[in-house]
Amino acid sequence: MVIKWKVPVIVTVAVLFFIILILIIIIVLFLPYNKGREEVVMETKEYKLSEPVKKGNMSLEEAIACRRSVRSYSEGKIEEKDISQLLWTAQGITDEMEGLRTAPSAGALYPLEIYIAAAMVEGIEAGLYKYNPLNHSLILKKYGDLREDIYNVSLRQDSIKDAAAVVIYCAVFEKTSSRYEDRAEQYIYLEAGHSAQNIYLQAEALNLGTVAIGAFNDKGIKRVLELTDEEHPVYLMPIGKK
Numbered sequence: 001m002v003i004k005w006k007v008p009v010i011v012t013v014a015v016l017f018f019i020i021l022i023l024i025i026i027i028v029l030f031l032p033y034n035k036g037r038e039e040v041v042m043e044t045k046e047y048k049l050s051e052p053v054k055k056g057n058m059s060l061e062e063a064i065a066c067r068r069s070v071r072s073y074s075e076g077k078i079e080e081k082d083i084s085q086l087l088w089t090a091q092g093i094t095d096e097m098e099g100l101r102t103a104p105s106a107g108a109l110y111p112l113e114i115y116i117a118a119a120m121v122e123g124i125e126a127g128l129y130k131y132n133p134l135n136h137s138l139i140l141k142k143y144g145d146l147r148e149d150i151y152n153v154s155l156r157q158d159s160i161k162d163a164a165a166v167v168i169y170c171a172v173f174e175k176t177s178s179r180y181e182d183r184a185e186q187y188i189y190l191e192a193g194h195s196a197q198n199i200y201l202q203a204e205a206l207n208l209g210t211v212a213i214g215a216f217n218d219k220g221i222k223r224v225l226e227l228t229d230e231e232h233p234v235y236l237m238p239i240g241k242k
C-alpha cells in the first residue's frame with residue numbers, strides 16, 4: 001500500500017517538473033525568437049521621390065554669387081519636389097553604370113549617409129527618413145516631428161526649430177578607413193563639405209534658405225536619430241522658405 005501510494009506522487013512531481021521545464025524553455029527560447037521574427041518581417045516603408053530636374057532657372061554663377069547662410073525662415077510648407085531636388089544634389093547618382101554621385105568621394109566609397117527630419121513638407125508625412133540614393137527614395141525610420149529634439153541637442157539654434165525640414169549628414173567612418181586608414185577622417189569631413197555646398201547652391205536656386213551647422217552634441221544627435229553604432233553625425237542643414 002505504502003509503495004503504491006508513493007509511486008503516483010513521484011510521477012506527479014515528475015510531470016509537474018517536466019511541465020515547468022517546458023514552460024521555462026518556451027519563455028527563454030520561444031518568445032525572444034518570435035520577437036526577433038517580428039522585427040525581421042516588419043515591413044520597410046520606402047517612398048520613391050519625384051524625378052529631380054537637371055536644368056533650372058538660375059545659373060551656377062548666380063547661385064554662387066547670391067548664396068548666403070539663411071537662419072530664419074518664413075512659415076509655410078516646402079514641397080516634396082524641393083526635398084527630392086536637395087537630396088539628389090547632395091548624394092544622388094549621376095552615373096548609373098559606375099554608381100557615381102553628385103559629390104566627389106575618396107575612392108568612390110561613399111561613407112556619407114543622409115537623413116532628413118521632415119516636418120513641414122507637402123506630400124511627406126512628418127518623420128525621420130534616410131535617403132536611399134540607389135532608388136532616389138526615402139526610407140522611413142520613424143514618424144513624428146523631431147525638430148524640437150534636434151534643436152535641444154544643437155545649442156538651441158532657432159534655425160533648426162523654425163525649419164521646414166532638417167538634413168542630417170552622418171558618416172560611416174569604417175567605409176573609408178578600411179582603405180585609407182588614418183586619412184579617412186579628414187576625407188570624410190571634406191566630402192561632407194562638397195555635398196553641403198551642393199545643398200547651399202541648390203537651395204539658392206530653389207529660393208530656399210539653409211545654413212551649415214557644425215555646432216551640435218554628437219551623442220544627443222545619435223540618441224534622437226537612433227543611429228547605429230557605426231553612424232556618426234557630421235553636419236546639419238535646416239531648410240526653409242526664405
Ligand SMILES: Cc1cc2nc3c(=O)[nH]c(=O)nc-3n(C[C@H](O)[C@H](O)[C@H](O)COP(=O)(O)O)c2cc1C
Nearest residue numbers: 067068069070071155157159211212213214215216
Ligand atoms: C564647418 C562650419 C560650421 C558651421 N556651423 C554653424 C553653426 O553651428 N551655426 C550657424 O548658424 N552657422 C554655422 N556655420 C555657417 C557660418 O557661420 C557661415 O558660413 C559664415 O558666417 C559665413 O556666412 P555665409 O555662409 O553667409 O557666407 C558653419 C559653417 C561651417 C563651414
